Amino acid sequence: MxxxxxxxxxxxxxxxxxxxxxxxxxxxxxxxxxxxxxxxxxxxxxxxxxxxxxxxxxxxxxxxxxxxxxxxxxxxxTGTPLIPQDPFEQADTLRWMFWEQYNHEPNVATLRFWFGWIGEDNFTDFQRIALPLKRAAGLDALKLMDDHLAQHDFLVAGRFSVADICLYAYTHTCEEGGYRLADYPAVVNWLTRVEGQSGHVTLD
Amino acid sequence: MxxxxxxxxxxxxxxxxxxxxxxxxxxxxxxxxxxxxxxxxxxxxxxxxxxxxxxxxxxxxxxxxxxxxxxxxxxxxTGTPLIPQDPFEQADTLRWMFWEQYNHEPNVATLRFWFGWIGEDNFTDFQRIALPLKRAAGLDALKLMDDHLAQHDFLVAGRFSVADICLYAYTHTCEEGGYRLADYPAVVNWLTRVEGQSGHVTLD
Known part of the structure; x- marks a missing residue:
């Protein structure tokens, strides 16, 4: 490399x-x-x-x-066990990664940024009117993950992959954006499984 | 298959x-x-x-x-000439595809939908306040493509790939969202190159 x-x-x-x-x-x-x-x-x-x-x-x-x-x-x-070898499972890995960037990050990560970096007192008119819409979309995203993870130990192919890494990043910090992890017990258990993988490092 | x-x-x-x-x-x-x-x-x-x-x-x-x-x-x-074989070029292909879903589609495609399916008279308060922000972000996205395509015949690795297909979809219809293709001459030439590939089919 x-x-x-x-x-x-x-x-x-x-x-x-x-x-x-x-x-x-x-x-x-x-x-x-x-x-x-x-x-x-x-x-x-x-x-x-x-x-x-x-x-x-x-x-x-x-x-x-x-x-x-x-x-x-x-x-x-690429070429490591973090990406499944089967083409369908590769596409399924990318499915979660594209979903993360379209449905999860713009709602879950953006509210973390708005509350943690901008501050509610400084919100623009756009941010005030967008907040409940992004909140609802973020709740939907976390619920979709919770439903899936109630049936699966990891997002794709029954084992830890780069999809879990990409979704872990903003899911484990979602409370900074005002979401409540306790509402998503299967997500909480999955976070623990991700953190238990050898090689794990924390954000800070 | x-x-x-x-x-x-x-x-x-x-x-x-x-x-x-x-x-x-x-x-x-x-x-x-x-x-x-x-x-x-x-x-x-x-x-x-x-x-x-x-x-x-x-x-x-x-x-x-x-x-x-x-x-x-x-x-x-997967496994066809539409995805380059080199791992860096594969990642570069995905780079454009992730960029499309994060920076292009939510601005260029969304305004096509808002103007063509919702209608400006029916816009919500959110849509009215988001419109200039999405417009500006869409203009930035088209400008970024234009700058890149002024130097490159195709988005990745000098030849037609699935990245071109994914970006073509909402770029060639951008005027339905109020964007002006004539402002992006390199994009216009690229659209023509994409349409000239054997196997091309139109949206309708």
Whole structure:
């Protein structure tokens, strides 16, 4: 494996996913921190040299770059037991990862960011009107996970995979966004199973 | 390949992606239509038997199901020239597909739906306040594509891939959401290249 550098904001769950994947695989990862609250991912230099989308994380592989957290996790996990070999199970792994970015992260992670970084007193009009909609969508996402995990030990193929890593990141911190884990007992048990995997590292 | 059934709403770009992937691969696809405007993907039967997330498309493979449009496209494209063999290029393909679902579809496709299916006179308060934010994010997404395609014939690895298919779906219909393709000349040329691939089929 070429030299790996993670361009990140350490408290972001999207960045943590990549560190967690690397930890499970025993891959060394250099880390370069950007303060998103100071606009450090929107500078001309960052946009031209790291990610034109102005976002972290970006995984640097030698001189090449992989933006998008789940694509970076997939890259690290390729050819390892973190991705099932069967094509259908691979697609099922990606199904949960796409679902995470469309239905879970924009609701569960975004409210963590709004409450933890912006603060309710500083919400814009958009944030005030979007809050109950994102809350409802986040509750639906956690319920969907809970229903699935009540029947399955892990998200895909009955064993720990990169899909579990990608969903773990913002699920285990969901209470920071005002969600209650106690409402999702199968999710709580799954979090414990994920944390019990050898190689696990915490967000902080 | 097992029997393939696409559970879809035909005018959805997310469903079209899967038809377009199958067409390029010469795979026969049975089609089952659900009227999302009548709530046909939110029935108890659909939620329990097709997709607990209440959304189309879902690709049925024999008796198994793949929700999430880009995961379904990936499944069909696995082992074909539509996915590069190199692991970095595979991750780069997924990078564009994750970016599509996070930065492009929620802005470019959503405004197509709002203007074409809901109608501006019927917008909720949320839609009125979200519109300029989604508009700005959609413009950014199209500009990012245009900058990339000014330097590259296709999104990944210099040749046509499933990433082009997934981005084509809602880019070629962006004017229905109030975007102007003429502002993105490199995108326009790329659309023509995608449409020129043998096997191409149109949305309608």
């Amino acid at each position: 070429e030299r790996l550098v993670l361009h990140e904001y350490a408290r972001s769950g999207n960045c943590y996913k990549i560190r967690l994947t690397a930890a499970h695989l025993g891959l060394p990862l250099e880390r370069r921190e950007y303060d998103i609250m100071k606009g450090e991912t929107r500078t001309t230099e960052f946009l031209s040299q790291v990610n034109p989308n102005g976002r972290i994380p970006v995984l640097q592989v030698g001189e090449r770059l992989v933006p998008e957290s789940n694509a970076a996790c997939w890259f690290l996990a | 097992e029997r393939l059934v696409l559970h879809e709403y035909a005018r959805s770009g997310n469903c079209y992606k899967i038809r377009l992937t199958a067409a390029h691969l010469g795979l026969p696809l049975e089609r089952r239509e659900y009227d999302i405007m009548k709530g046909e993907t939110r029935t108890t039967e659909f939620l329990s038997q097709v997709n607990p997330n209440g959304r189309i498309p879902v690709l049925q493979v024999g008796e198994r199901l793949v929700p999430e449009s880009n995961a379904a496209c990936w499944f069909l494209a």
